[in-house]
Amino acid sequence: MEAFIQPGFWIFVLALAGIYGIFSLGLQIQYGVGGIMNFGHVGMMAVSGYTIAVLVIKYEWSFWWAALAGVILAAFLGALLGLTTLRLSGDYFAIASIAFAEIVRYWILNTDNVTGGTQGTLAIPSPNGFASYTDKPDVILTWISDRLYPIIGDEASRDLSMVLIVWPFFGLFIWLSSRLQKTSWARVLRATREDDDVPRSLGKNVFRFRLQTLIIGSVFGGLAGVFWSVQFALLAPEDFLRIVTFYGWMILILAGATRVKGLFVAAIFFGFLYGATRFLEFWPLSLLSSPERAYLRVFLIGLVIVLLMVKRPQGLFGKRQEMILE
Amino acid sequence: METTKTLNSSVLDVRNISVSFGGVKPVQDVSFTIKENSFTSVIGPNGAGKTSLFNLLSGMNKVSSGEIIFMGEAIHSIHAHKIAQKGLVRTFQGAKVIRRLTVAENLMMAVKGNPGDNLLGFFNPRARKSFEVKAREEAMRRLDQVGLTKFADEYAGILSGGQRKLLDLSRALMADPKMLLLDEPFAGVNPTLVEKLLTVLAALRKEQSITFLLIEHDLETVMNISDRVIVMADGKIIADGLPKSIYENDLVIDAYLGSRRKDS
Amino acid sequence: MSDFIQYFFNGLVVGCIFAIAAVGISLLYSVLRLVNFAAGDFLTLGAFITYFLSVTLELNFLLSVVVSMIAGMAISWFLELVLWRNLRRNKAGTLALFLVATGVALMLRPIIQFIFGTETRKFNIDILKTYDFLGARIPQTQLLVLIFASASILTIALFIAKARIGKDMRAYANNPGLASVSGINVDRVVLATWLISGALGSLAGVFQGLVQGQFNNAMGESLLLSFFAAVVLGTIGDAYGALAGGLLLGLIMELSQLSIFFGGVPSNYKPVVAFATLVLVLLFKPEGIFGYRARKV
Structure with missing residues (x-):
């Protein structure tokens, strides 16, 4: 119970919520506006995170340029996924997108000399002989921490610094995205979500609209990867399993697929679920070992997804009417 | 675009088009020419290939052979959305509306050249907004024309079948068509509304010099408004002429009765 | 040559398992339009239950299966x-079905881990005994799996072709509207489909456990996409296609390691061969090898 009232716990929850909220924002524009069911979203986060790690460690780039390259590469991957498979109908695309992300993960897993393979970014060969990655993204966190020192009179934690970076961005991205969703561009996309033929018969290049959405969503996936790599510093292939995509989906359907601002609340709920199954120590959680807690987390996420789809498919903030008209 | 208005210039020229899907041939060697500002009806029994013909004309399916020329340009191998942009706009059998957009949004979506449709337009909010205001005005004018004003801000999903037909037609008009392909606009619509629709179409023809090609199941409905009727059966044109001559054509009567015999 | 025989044999064994798992997935898709993301975990479950009965409780192996x-x-x-019944009644969309199936998979996995633990398990069967066949090394377990699995495949094919409920399933899959008005009991068809896919999932899990020699709780999940590849390869929704697609995919995956193919694909890239097959089929022939459905443009 103690952890529950500690600010440190809630700060961790918020940091995680910001990162996965941005991740989920990518799915929101893809599905909530364009009706695209992307189940390989984790691939974008993996590509961006790993690009940063490899460029910083192996090629000694500055973190900023590496982050930019990571996001661009995620966008590029989204374009590649779209150009190859976006003409497929919904369920086929969903399956293809999973395969796409799994190919990315297997490549990371089996290309030891670039990505560090199973050992993760710790094993990326560096010109200095050892991986000196963590200190580079830490520069940002330390900078924040130093600025906070006079205010809180103590050294700010890593998580707190992260919250102060990621939340303004999360807010900014949500604001931008909700602006974008009020344009006529988004209106055409909403039409394609229901029926391709109508917008096509009115002169709209449906494929172009879809591809653009997929790329924008992938950029958010890539941005989430940037924050992810700052927060955790070490990346390993098992951080980018298929299930991570469904973390994003859980946040999205909890908020309601068309409710972009609902992501704030849903992301915090996810952060809480994640943090609680990791740190909270009251009964009956205290009976579980750390790996058992990890299963519990997976189980709860599965449960939330199933319950939502059965009991409240429109999510916390969605309109029932939109679902009925579907 | 300014076109000289000679009554005889052709808008659409269909030359020997055929299509086949895995052995089935819904359209076989069909040719006809549509004159500017004319009103032509395509009739025929179920399965005659009328909708398949429309799918070819609008580019939703591609021809297996033959050519389609629209305003002097070959359109049979270009994308459907480009055909629509050139001014050949279609509606759908059973009126497809986007249920989760409002009625006004359904119409506003159709406007051509919207800077907001382009992602770059996002960075030019002023141009976007002034275009939206204009689009909304035009949408409201169209809705007024067909008596749907009071539904403007309701989800289109709540409209009745007849109202959806009106919405579908109005939406096609928002796309600034030179020629309209209407797929069974009167099917399932009550007779009063049919009369109203016919008046709207006649007015459009006169005021905006739109050319019409229309699919209809029932010859009687389009007798008066059409200046030409094309009859299809089993993927081919079996008769083509003035409505009156078609009405008395034995072949046509055979095709209808024949198909009924096959159905039962 | 002995390499070829070795990989061909391995491919047949793996392919039979894929075929059995894929036919369950394909039947579910054809009858319920459901892509069963939980199919992999049903394999794991089947293998662990069999392990529990035959090793922990020391029951007869066949009985345990x-x-x-x-x-x-x-x-x-x-x-x-x-x-599922409630979701159908609520007319749940594609996404809802996808997510619920995934949610079931996410719940099933921890349950298996919680009950049976995370340790690597193996069946009480001598996995070391091998036969020599034209220079290829044929383990006894694989030979047994091949025999039993091909018998199962034949049984499934016959069942779908000849049994009354099998015919009903095909009729319903082809035209649900027509089938339900022509006196086919839809609830029975749906139930039969679930029972068949459940049974086949367990069976494939046991076979896979035998072939691997040892297995853990990630076994089925890691194979899921390969099953999808088999289903799509054999035309999604076509039960016979899934059987053929499974066999073909098994052969493709194993034979890709032959040195004539770009010096041979390394064995740790075998799953990538399956994913790539999946993506390539979706790209160039999304209707599968037996399909003729017009491609969506």
């Missing part, structure tokens, strides 16, 4: 009653 198949059926039936 049968019981685990019944357990697979029971769980599938239970989920139909509490979940």
Whole structure:
């Protein structure tokens, strides 16, 4: 119970919520506006995170340029996924997108000399002989921490610094995205979500609209990867399993697929679920070992997804009417 | 675009088009020419290939052979959305509306050249907004024309079948068509509304010099408004002429009765 | 040559397992339009239940397999009653079906881990005994799996072709509207589909456990996409296609390691061969090898 009232716990929850909220924002524009069911979203986060790690460690780039390259590469991957498979109908695309992300993960897993393979970014060969990655993204966190020192009179934690970076961005991205969703561009996309033929018969290049959405969503996936790599510093292939995509989906359907601002609340709920199954120590959680807690987390996420789809498919903030008209 | 208005210039020229899907041939060697500002009806029994013909004309399916020329340009191998942009706009059998957009949004979506449709337009909010205001005005004018004003801000999903037909037609008009392909606009619509629709179409023809090609199941409905009727059966044109001559054509009567015999 | 025989044999064994798992997925898709993301975890479950009965409780192995198949059926039936039936009644969309199937998979996995633990397990069967066949090394377990699995495949094919319920399933899959007005009991068809896919899931899990020699709780999940590849390869929704697609995919995956193909694909890239097959089929022939459905433009 103690952890529950500690600010440190809630700060961790918020940091995680910001990162996965941005991740989920990518799915929101893809599905909530364009009706695209992307189940390989984790691939974008993996590509961006790993690009940063490899460029910083192996090629000694500055973190900023590496982050930019990571996001661009995620966008590029989204374009590649779209150009190859976006003409497929919904369920086929969903399956293809999973395969796409799994190919990315297997490549990371089996290309030891670039990505560090199973050992993760710790094993990326560096010109200095050892991986000196963590200190580079830490520069940002330390900078924040130093600025906070006079205010809180103590050294700010890593998580707190992260919250102060990621939340303004999360807010900014949500604001931008909700602006974008009020344009006529988004209106055409909403039409394609229901029926391709109508917008096509009115002169709209449906494929172009879809591809653009997929790329924008992938950029958010890539941005989430940037924050992810700052927060955790070490990346390993098992951080980018298929299930991570469904973390994003859980946040999205909890908020309601068309409710972009609902992501704030849903992301915090996810952060809480994640943090609680990791740190909270009251009964009956205290009976579980750390790996058992990890299963519990997976189980709860599965449960939330199933319950939502059965009991409240429109999510916390969605309109029932939109679902009925579907 | 300014076109000289000679009554005889052709808008659409269909030359020997055929299509086949895995052995089935819904359209076989069909040719006809549509004159500017004319009103032509395509009739025929179920399965005659009328909708398949429309799918070819609008580019939703591609021809297996033959050519389609629209305003002097070959359109049979270009994308459907480009055909629509050139001014050949279609509606759908059973009126497809986007249920989760409002009625006004359904119409506003159709406007051509919207800077907001382009992602770059996002960075030019002023141009976007002034275009939206204009689009909304035009949408409201169209809705007024067909008596749907009071539904403007309701989800289109709540409209009745007849109202959806009106919405579908109005939406096609928002796309600034030179020629309209209407797929069974009167099917399932009550007779009063049919009369109203016919008046709207006649007015459009006169005021905006739109050319019409229309699919209809029932010859009687389009007798008066059409200046030409094309009859299809089993993927081919079996008769083509003035409505009156078609009405008395034995072949046509055979095709209808024949198909009924096959159905039962 | 002996390499070829070795990989061909391996491919047949793996392919038979893929075929059995894929036909369950394909039947579910054709009858319920459901892409069963939980199919992989049903394999794991089947293998662990069989392990528990035959190793922990020291029951007869064949009996254990049968019981685990019944357990697979029971769980599938239970989920139909509490979940899928309600979703169909609520006219749940594609996304809802996808996510619920995934959610079931996410719940099933921890349950298996919680009950049976995370340790690597193996069946009480001598996995070391091998036969020599034209220079290829044929383990006894694989030979047994090949024999039993091909018998199962034949049984499934015959069942779908000849049994009354099998015919009903095909009729319903082809035209649900027509089938339900022509006197086919839809609830029975749906139930039969779940029971078959549940039983086949367990069976494939046991076979896979035998072939691997040892297995852990990630076994089925890691194979899921390969099954999808088999289903798509054999035309999604076509039961015979899934059988053929499974066999073909198994052969492709194993034979890709032959040195004539770019010096041979390294064995740790075998799953990538399956994913790539999946993506390539979706790109160039999304209707599968037996399909003729017009491609969506």
